[in-house]
Amino acid sequence: MRKYNEALANRIAEKLMHLPDVEEKEMFTGLIFMVDGKMCVGVSKNDLMLRLNPDDIERLNDKDGWEQMTMGGKRMSGYILVSEDVLNRNDELDFWIKLALDFNPIAKSSKKRYK
Numbered sequence: 001m002r003k004y005n006e007a008l009a010n011r012i013a014e015k016l017m018h019l020p021d022v023e024e025k026e027m028f029t030g031l032i033f034m035v036d037g038k039m040c041v042g043v044s045k046n047d048l049m050l051r052l053n054p055d056d057i058e059r060l061n062d063k064d065g066w067e068q069m070t071m072g073g074k075r076m077s078g079y080i081l082v083s084e085d086v087l088n089r090n091d092e093l094d095f096w097i098k099l100a101l102d103f104n105p106i107a108k109s110s111k112k113r114y115k
Contacts, residue, residue, distance in 0.1 A: 004030040004043045008084060012041055012048070015097050038107050041100045048082040048093070050100045051107060078103075 009031045016022045016033055023034040030049065032042035042049040049069065054077045060066060065086030069079035087093050 003045065005046045005084060008046070008048065008087065009043045011087075011090075011093060012043065012097065015093065016041075035101065035104050038104055038109050040104050040107075041097055044081060046084045048084070048087060048096055050080050050082065050096055051078055051103065052080065052099045053103045053106075054078040056099060056103070 012033060013024070016035065019035060021036045023037075025032045025034060027042070028044065030042050030044040032049075033040055035041075039051050041051070057068070057078075057080065060080075063086075065083040066080050069076040069081050082096050087096070
């Protein structure tokens with residue numbers, strides 16, 4: 001049994017299928033969609049996880065259903081979680097995914113770890 005919401009993951013995959021370089025990776029408690037080799041969007045349990053421009057986060061204050069991502073009690077700059085509750089409509093999911101895709105070209109790649 002998966003630890004993440006597969007229906008949400010399938011909706012995201014459908015939204016990204018037109019892009020040339022998308023890779024799915026199981027990580028943490030979910031599924032991450034890498035775009036051009038960079039973490040872009042994902043599903044963490046039942047939430048949408050997004051990597052976006054940290055400067056854009058203040059513009060989201062009027063949007064409901066999201067929170068800054070924390071890991072080990074530390075706030076993750078540029079990462080947010082969006083509750084599944086606000087993603088029922090496709091236009092809402094499109095809005096959030098577009099934020100991540102807009103940031104992706106300028107996002108830095110993680111350094112590859114070699115074994």
